[in-house]
Amino acid sequence: MKKEWKTYTPNFRLVEKVRAQLDCSPIMAKILVNRRIYSGEKAAAFLNASLNDMRPPFAIKDMDKAVRRIYDAIVQQEKILIFGDYDADGITATTMLSEFLQETGAAVSYYIPHRTNEGYGLRDTHISEYAVPNGIQLIITVDCGSGDHPAVEKANELGIDIIITDHHSVPNPPNAFAVINPKRKDCAAGFSYFAGVGVAFALVVSLRKYLRDNGFWQNRPEPNLKNYCDLFALGTVADMVPLIDENRILLKTGLEVINSANRVGLEALLKISGLAHKEADAEDIGFKLAPRLNAAGRMGHAHIAVELLMAKDSRQANQIAGTLDEMNCQRQETEKRILAHILAYLDKNPGMLTRKTLVLAHPEWHEGVLGIVASRIVEKYFRPVFLISAKNGIGKGSGRSVPGVNLYESLSACSELFEDFGGHAMAAGLQIRVENIRAFREKFEHTVENMTTESHYSKIISIDDELDFYHISERLADELETLKPFGTDNPEPLFMAHNVAVTYSKILNENHRKMVLRQEKNKHSKSLMAIQFHINPSAPLPEHFEKIAFRVKWNRWQGRKDMQLIIEET
Incomplete structure (x- = not known):
C-alpha cells in the first residue's frame, strides 16, 4: 500500500485570529483551522458544545x-x-x-x-x-x-x-x-x-x-x-x-x-468490557462497547442486545452482558479465520492485487463478520473491497471503501445484477445471485476504475503540524483533550517529528513496543514516553527514526495519569 504524508498548511492570518480570540496555543489554533473552524466564536461553540446549541428538528420532511x-x-x-x-x-x-x-x-x-x-x-x-x-x-x-x-x-x-x-x-x-x-x-x-x-x-x-x-x-x-x-x-x-x-x-x-451509570444494562456492559473503573470515551464505545452490541446481530440475534439495554434487573443484565462478551469472542475468532483465508488466497494469487477493487466470495464465510473483515482488507491494500458469503445460490455481501470512492454510487451502476443493495459512501451491503458474482466483479472494477485516479489508492497520512519535542507539554495534552470526542470528521490530532532516537525499548504483549524517545534540536533535548502498537516483533527494531507520526495523549491507569506519545507511522 502506498502512503503519502501530507502536512496541513493553514492560513497564518486565520490561525493567528483564532489564537488571539480564543487565547489558546498556536498549535491548538492550527488544529482548529485544520478542522475548518475559522473564528474564536466558532471555536468556543465547538469546544463548549452544549444542549442549548441544538437546533429543533421539527423542520425535517414529514x-x-x-x-x-x-x-x-x-x-x-x-x-x-x-x-x-x-x-x-x-x-x-x-x-x-x-x-x-x-x-x-x-x-x-x-x-x-x-x-x-x-x-x-x-x-x-x-x-x-x-x-x-x-x-x-x-x-x-x-x-x-x-x-x-x-x-x-x-x-x-x-x-x-x-x-x-x-x-x-x-x-x-x-x-x-x-x-x-x-x-x-x-x-x-x-x-x-x-x-x-x-x-x-x-x-x-x-x-x-x-x-x-x-x-x-x-x-x-x-x-x-x-x-x-x-x-x-x-x-x-x-x-x-x-x-x-x-x-x-x-x-x-x-x-x-x-x-x-444510570442504565442497568449499560453498567453491566461497561463492567464486562473492563470499563467499570474508567471514564468511558468515544474510543471506548467504538472499540469495546459497540463491538459487543454488534456481536448479537452478527453471531446470533440482535434482540439480545435490546434486552440488555432495556434490562431493569442487574442479575439479568450481567447474564446478558456475559453472553454478548462470549459472542464477541466468537466473532473475533471467526473474523481471524476468514481474514487468514483471504490473505493466503491473495498471497497465492498476486494478480488480484493489480486490480482497483477486490470482490471475493466463498460459501463457508460467516456473513455476520464480512463487513469487519472487508475493513481489514481495505486497511492492508487500500482499495474498495466486497466480500460475499455465497450459499444456496444466493450471495450476501458487505463492502468497504476508501475516501473519494462512493460505494453506494458504484453499486448503483451495477444495480441490475443485484436482488437488493443499500448503504453509504464508505460502507454498503448487497444480495446477489451466485451466477451474477463474476459479472459484478468485472462491472464494479470497471465502474470504480472510471471514477478514480492513482491518487485514490494512496493512503493519505494527514499531519496537523510538525511538532518538536520541546513544544510538547502537559498543558498541550490538556488542550488537546478539549477537542474530544474524536471520530469521523473530528480526527484526533496527528503530529510529525524528525530525527528521533530510541533510548529505551521493551516489547509488551508480543507485538507492542514501549519506548523512551529523545529528540535533540536547536540546542534543545527532550525525552518522552511512547508506545507503538501492532508491530512485527520478528522484524528489526529501529533505534532511530527519520520521522514519526504520533498523537499526544494522557495515559490514565489506577488513578495516575502520564503523558505519552502514540506512534502511528514511522
Whole structure:
C-alpha cells in the first residue's frame, strides 16, 4: 500500500485570529483551522458544545405528519411496532423509541429481523406473517426502510400505516405514510450527518413537544430526553457518522450519561468490557462497547442486545452482558479465520492485487463478520473491497471503501445484477445471485476504475503540524483533550517529528513496543514516553527514526495519569 504524508498548511492570518480570540496555543489554533473552524466564536461553540446549541428538528420532511399519526396511535391505543436493524445503530434506535413510547403508555412492541435468516430491512412477509396476525396498526422503522417499496405497498393494501425513520441514501422514497430521512433530496432541514439513532432521537424530541402542546403531560411525568443520550452516543459512534454539530453536542452529553451509570444494562456492559473503573470515551464505545452490541446481530440475534439495554434487573443484565462478551469472542475468532483465508488466497494469487477493487466470495464465510473483515482488507491494500458469503445460490455481501470512492454510487451502476443493495459512501451491503458474482466483479472494477485516479489508492497520512519535542507539554495534552470526542470528521490530532532516537525499548504483549524517545534540536533535548502498537516483533527494531507520526495523549491507569506519545507511522 502506498502512503503519502501530507502536512496541513493553514492560513497564518486565520490561525493567528483564532489564537488571539480564543487565547489558546498556536498549535491548538492550527488544529482548529485544520478542522475548518475559522473564528474564536466558532471555536468556543465547538469546544463548549452544549444542549442549548441544538437546533429543533421539527423542520425535517414529514416530521409533522409522523408525530400527529403517532399521537393518534398513542391516544387510541393502537398497536405500534418498532421495526429495527440488527446493528448497534438499529439496536439503540429500537431501544430509544420503544422506551419513549412505553413512557407515554402506548401499546408498543419491537421486532428486529435475524441477519442470516431474514436479512436487512422490512419485507412484505413481515407485514403478512407478523404484523397482520399480531394486529399491528402502525409500524415505525428505525435505521432501515428507505428502499423497502414492496413491504410498504403490502402494508398499504392491508391498511397498516408505516412511518420510516432512516438515514441511508434514498433516491426514491417508498409511498409510506411518512418518510423521515434527512438524506431525502426534498429535505432541506439539515441533519444529514445523523445516524439512524439520531433520526429516532429527532422524532422523540418532536413527538415530546407535540404531546406537550396537546396537554398530554399534564397527567403523567414528561420524560427527560437527556436519559436517552447514552443510546444516542452508542449508536452514533458505532455507525461512524460525522461527529459535528448536533452529533457532537449529543455525544458529549451521552458520554456524561454513560459514565453516570444510570442504565442497568449499560453498567453491566461497561463492567464486562473492563470499563467499570474508567471514564468511558468515544474510543471506548467504538472499540469495546459497540463491538459487543454488534456481536448479537452478527453471531446470533440482535434482540439480545435490546434486552440488555432495556434490562431493569442487574442479575439479568450481567447474564446478558456475559453472553454478548462470549459472542464477541466468537466473532473475533471467526473474523481471524476468514481474514487468514483471504490473505493466503491473495498471497497465492498476486494478480488480484493489480486490480482497483477486490470482490471475493466463498460459501463457508460467516456473513455476520464480512463487513469487519472487508475493513481489514481495505486497511492492508487500500482499495474498495466486497466480500460475499455465497450459499444456496444466493450471495450476501458487505463492502468497504476508501475516501473519494462512493460505494453506494458504484453499486448503483451495477444495480441490475443485484436482488437488493443499500448503504453509504464508505460502507454498503448487497444480495446477489451466485451466477451474477463474476459479472459484478468485472462491472464494479470497471465502474470504480472510471471514477478514480492513482491518487485514490494512496493512503493519505494527514499531519496537523510538525511538532518538536520541546513544544510538547502537559498543558498541550490538556488542550488537546478539549477537542474530544474524536471520530469521523473530528480526527484526533496527528503530529510529525524528525530525527528521533530510541533510548529505551521493551516489547509488551508480543507485538507492542514501549519506548523512551529523545529528540535533540536547536540546542534543545527532550525525552518522552511512547508506545507503538501492532508491530512485527520478528522484524528489526529501529533505534532511530527519520520521522514519526504520533498523537499526544494522557495515559490514565489506577488513578495516575502520564503523558505519552502514540506512534502511528514511522
